[in-house]
Amino acid sequence: MPIQPITRPQNDVGAELRAIALEMFAENGYAGTSLQQIADAAGYSKSSVLYHFGSKEQLFTSAITPAVEKLTVFLDSIVEKLTADTERDAVVVQFIDLLLENRLAAHIVINQGQTLSDIPVMDEARGLIDRIGESFMAGLPTPAMRIRLGVALAGAAYVMVASRPSAVEVEDLDEVREALVDVVSELITPLSR
Amino acid sequence: MPIQPITRPQNDVGAELRAIALEMFAENGYAGTSLQQIADAAGYSKSSVLYHFGSKEQLFTSAITPAVEKLTVFLDSIVEKLTADTERDAVVVQFIDLLLENRLAAHIVINQGQTLSDIPVMDEARGLIDRIGESFMAGLPTPAMRIRLGVALAGAAYVMVASRPSAVEVEDLDEVREALVDVVSELITPLSR
DNA sequence: GCGTAGTCTGACCGATCGGTCAGCGCCTGG
DNA sequence: CCAGGCGCTGACCGATCGGTCAGACTACGC
Numbered sequence: 001m002p003i004q005p006i007t008r009p010q011n012d013v014g015a016e017l018r019a020i021a022l023e024m025f026a027e028n029g030y031a032g033t034s035l036q037q038i039a040d041a042a043g044y045s046k047s048s049v050l051y052h053f054g055s056k057e058q059l060f061t062s063a064i065t066p067a068v069e070k071l072t073v074f075l076d077s078i079v080e081k082l083t084a085d086t087e088r089d090a091v092v093v094q095f096i097d098l099l100l101e102n103r104l105a106a107h108i109v110i111n112q113g114q115t116l117s118d119i120p121v122m123d124e125a126r127g128l129i130d131r132i133g134e135s136f137m138a139g140l141p142t143p144a145m146r147i148r149l150g151v152a153l154a155g156a157a158y159v160m161v162a163s164r165p166s167a168v169e170v171e172d173l174d175e176v177r178e179a180l181v182d183v184v185s186e187l188i189t190p191l192s193r
Numbered sequence: 194m195p196i197q198p199i200t201r202p203q204n205d206v207g208a209e210l211r212a213i214a215l216e217m218f219a220e221n222g223y224a225g226t227s228l229q230q231i232a233d234a235a236g237y238s239k240s241s242v243l244y245h246f247g248s249k250e251q252l253f254t255s256a257i258t259p260a261v262e263k264l265t266v267f268l269d270s271i272v273e274k275l276t277a278d279t280e281r282d283a284v285v286v287q288f289i290d291l292l293l294e295n296r297l298a299a300h301i302v303i304n305q306g307q308t309l310s311d312i313p314v315m316d317e318a319r320g321l322i323d324r325i326g327e328s329f330m331a332g333l334p335t336p337a338m339r340i341r342l343g344v345a346l347a348g349a350a351y352v353m354v355a356s357r358p359s360a361v362e363v364e365d366l367d368e369v370r371e372a373l374v375d376v377v378s379e380l381i382t383p384l385s386r
Numbered sequence: 387g388c389g390t391a392g393t394c395t396g397a398c399c400g401a402t403c404g405g406t407c408a409g410c411g412c413c414t415g416g
Numbered sequence: 417c418c419a420g421g422c423g424c425t426g427a428c429c430g431a432t433c434g435g436t437c438a439g440a441c442t443a444c445g446c
Contacts (some may be wrong), residue, residue, distance in 0.1 A: 028224070036404095047425055051423070054405090056405090111351075144368070148376055151345070155345060157347075158304075171411075180338040
């Protein structure tokens with residue numbers, strides 16, 4: 001009888017815990033968020049959290065992996081689109097939307113990536129940042145280009161989370177989206193030729 | 194025996210501890226850095242750290258206060274300069290240099306400000322960010338303007354720390370400085386009228 | 387020499403950390 | 417009916433957290 005290593009954590013409880021954990025990790029940091037706090041916020045016991053996810057690191061990995069996979073798929077899909085740069089603006093819009101939909105994960109990767117480099121999925125995510133540079137720009141040959149990309153990504157990630165607690169209404173979010181598309185396009189597009 | 198200049202033994206150790214703590218807080222976060230780690234890195238015991246600074250929070254405050262004070266002085270000095278916008282570019286350069294000189298503190302304020310809002314000096318520092326907006330722009334009336342400032346500040350703060358571990362040579366730092374001046378000027382200046 | 391102030395440390399404290407484990411109640415298939 | 421798996425929990429573990437305290441050592445004024 002084959003013993004399945006880890007059963008699929010796609011239950012309702014698992015998804016609920018992932019969402020809560022992702023939010024708390026983004027707001028207070030991985031080290032600054034305890035399993036007890038996550039359990040309390042979810043209305044479960046710490047033991048129950050550890051029942052669904054074997055460890056704190058597994059919970060973190062499960063919470064952030066979907067966003068990493070979506071970003072991977074997105075990067076794979078835009079390679080050919082970017083060669084014909086007529087769709088460049090549309091791709092930037094899609095990219096911003098993807099970041100907005102996964103703003104908590106993006107914030108964690110940008111702001112805690114170097115700290116959490118010992119967690120495998122974070123190394124994978126940081127590698128994706130390099131792919132973003134290679135996709136939108138031509139290999140980022142000069143430090144100035146790397147800096148423009150870094151400012152755009154980190155600045156966008158910060159704004160996406162920082163603008164959240166102050167009364168996010170739907171129209172406000174649209175305004176944020178539009179402004180982000182403008183500023184990121186301005187920073188990213190002039191670098192391609 | 195000649196009169197030797199007044200030695201401040203406490204100041205040496207204190208300054209050393211402040212510098213080490215600031216670096217570790219910026220790299221691994223306030224919650225992610227223990228007093229034991231700071232003591233080990235400095236070659237002292239944890240008790241000795243707590244002798245010089247009564248608590249972890251006092252150490253953090255002592256480490257980050259100088260940068261906050263410098264930024265306050267800077268903001269006070271540029272108020273009249275910015276009215277005559279001929280010096281606007283020069284002020285941006287000064288601002289970037291100030292951030293570069295205090296890049297660790299800037300990174301902490303930007304990326305951990307909301308988490309550490311219960312520490313008084315962090316609230317003060319976050320208030321300075323609003324003053325930056327009021328200084329460079331005209332009260333930041335629209336969300337789009339706030340977002341541009343947020344992207345510029347957070348992006349710059351991220352780049353300043355992220356570009357550090359990869360072999361910062363003097364010429365590289367100058368290159369970073371120049372690129373930052375360019376991108377921040379581009380993001381900030383069009384908002385003033 | 388003696389007292390004293392400054393510096394530093396190890397032993398120790400309660401609290402909390404991530405994680406383990408035995409066992410609880412509940413639901414369901416046989 | 418009941419055997420057993422599943423979801424969940426409290427009790428408990430060793431380690432580490434921030435912080436306290438009594439003393440050891442040094443240097444200096446008297």
